[in-house]
Amino acid sequence: MTPSRLAFATILAKDLRAELRTLQSLPAMALFAVTTFVIFRFGLDRTSLSGSLAAGVLWATLLFAAVLGINRLFVAEREEGGFDAIRLAPIDRTALFAAKAAALLVYLLVLELIVVPVFALFFLDSAAALPPLAAVLLLADLGLAATGTLISSMAVHSRARDLLTPLVLLPLVVPLMIAATGATEPLLTLGGPAYDRFGTWLAVLGLYDLVFLLVGYAVFDFLLED
Amino acid sequence: MSEAAVAVAGLRRDYGERTALDGVGFELAAGESLVVLGPNGAGKTTLLRILATLLRPSSGEVRVLGSRLPGEAWKLRGRVGFLGHEPLLYRDLSGRENLRFHARLHGVRGGRAEARIEALLAAIGMERRADQRVAELSAGMRQRLAVCRCVLHEPQLLLLDEPDSHLDAEGRELARALIGPGGSRTRVLVTHDPERALPDADQVLRLGIGGRAVTA
Numbered sequence: 359m360t361p362s363r364l365a366f367a368t369i370l371a372k373d374l375r376a377e378l379r380t381l382q383s384l385p386a387m388a389l390f391a392v393t394t395f396v397i398f399r400f401g402l403d404r405t406s407l408s409g410s411l412a413a414g415v416l417w418a419t420l421l422f423a424a425v426l427g428i429n430r431l432f433v434a435e436r437e438e439g440g441f442d443a444i445r446l447a448p449i450d451r452t453a454l455f456a457a458k459a460a461a462l463l464v465y466l467l468v469l470e471l472i473v474v475p476v477f478a479l480f481f482l483d484s485a486a487a488l489p490p491l492a493a494v495l496l497l498a499d500l501g502l503a504a505t506g507t508l509i510s511s512m513a514v515h516s517r518a519r520d521l522l523t524p525l526v527l528l529p530l531v532v533p534l535m536i537a538a539t540g541a542t543e544p545l546l547t548l549g550g551p552a553y554d555r556f557g558t559w560l561a562v563l564g565l566y567d568l569v570f571l572l573v574g575y576a577v578f579d580f581l582l583e584d
Numbered sequence: 585m586s587e588a589a590v591a592v593a594g595l596r597r598d599y600g601e602r603t604a605l606d607g608v609g610f611e612l613a614a615g616e617s618l619v620v621l622g623p624n625g626a627g628k629t630t631l632l633r634i635l636a637t638l639l640r641p642s643s644g645e646v647r648v649l650g651s652r653l654p655g656e657a658w659k660l661r662g663r664v665g666f667l668g669h670e671p672l673l674y675r676d677l678s679g680r681e682n683l684r685f686h687a688r689l690h691g692v693r694g695g696r697a698e699a700r701i702e703a704l705l706a707a708i709g710m711e712r713r714a715d716q717r718v719a720e721l722s723a724g725m726r727q728r729l730a731v732c733r734c735v736l737h738e739p740q741l742l743l744l745d746e747p748d749s750h751l752d753a754e755g756r757e758l759a760r761a762l763i764g765p766g767g768s769r770t771r772v773l774v775t776h777d778p779e780r781a782l783p784d785a786d787q788v789l790r791l792g793i794g795g796r797a798v799t800a
Contacts, residue, residue, distance in 0.1 A: 360691040440674065445637065446661060447662060
């Protein structure tokens with residue numbers, strides 16, 4: 359057997375190289391998010407947001423931008439024979455799950471590096487909330503990466519994958535979004551970040567991540583069977 | 585007497601209500617070549633995909649290189665070279681990058697991988713085009729790279745589904761040196777060109793419509 363770490367690194371490096379070369383996912387995700395912020399800014403007719411409204415605008419935008427990347431995550435594997443190549447290799451197939459989730463995590467982190475400053479510029483009075491917000495983003499991204507990878511690997515076999523991914527994914531990430539907005543809301547209150555129940559929400563996010571990473575690890579091998 | 589490299593008995597595979605293979609059986613010793621013939625839809629590709637562990641049989645006994653399928657498929661992976669209808673190459677990577685990717689997945693690394701890749705690219709006449717993205721290559725050149733991918737990890741068993749597809753005369757001769765008969769490698773070859781394949785065959789399996797073995 360090829361060591362799982364080597365298989366993981368090989369698949370992840372392949373995905374990142376292909377994305378860097380083709381820019382098929384990240385620019386679309388970033389453009390979608392920035393455009394949505396512009397729509398919110400003019401639609402709400404507000405130059406400043408705080409509390410639950412700010413958290414809702416941020417997470418709804420990030421979630422739908424993430425769906426664009428999740429939809430494309432396994433397209434090369436499906437259309438160019440990557441699934442067969444990986445099934446023929448002497449590797450633990452969960453390395454594919456881990457590598458795809460890691461690739462999606464990288465996409466989400468890069469997306470947020472671009473669009474969260476834009477969000478702050480459009481809607482926040484100060485950048486004081488951004489450092490603690492990074493912890494929320496990281497934990498929520500991990501959960502989105504685990505769930506998104508799992509759903510994408512199933513939906514990619516369907517001709518209606520563009521429809522199927524959001525239909526199955528969105529209900530599954532409702533708890534994640536509740537926790538993410540719950541943790542974000544006090545950080546974006548007027549007058550600077552507060553930390554009411556911040557730790558509790560982070561713990562909920564961590565628990566969600568753990569559950570879906572374990573589910574992915576447990577079932578992914580079966581999803582690759584014919 | 586040594587164990588057969590491939591032993592199949594009563595193999596059946598259904599796709600829903602359609603039967604692709606029905607009661608297929610044969611035994612192939614190590615180093616032998618089996619040529620599989622039959623009309624379109626006779627289940628030739630299905631047979632190869634089952635032997636490659638890419639499909640599960642619906643029923644029947646399948647033993648490949650000592651591993652019983654599908655239960656012991658994990659033992660077999662990495663010992664089989666599979667060349668199917670798709671080249672299994674990523675279009676946005678170059679030929680060389682694709683071969684490095686497959687080499688690493690099969691545990692071939694570092695200088696050994698580089699030496700093997702260069703030798704194969706030279707053998708198939710692709711060394712000057714190996715840094716082009718696969719999307720920019722012709723179907724014949726992709727097939728040449730797929731031949732390299734198939735033998736990169738020095739498999740004991742080759743499963744070849746119309747390996748000459750898209751290849752010109754030169755390509756066919758170069759590919760023959762890599763995946764043709766000879767040596768200790770066992771081969772199962774699906775072809776629509778019996779004139780070229782039969783002289784090298786130790787056994788012939790003819791499949792009819794519905795996946796029944798006509799002769800073995």
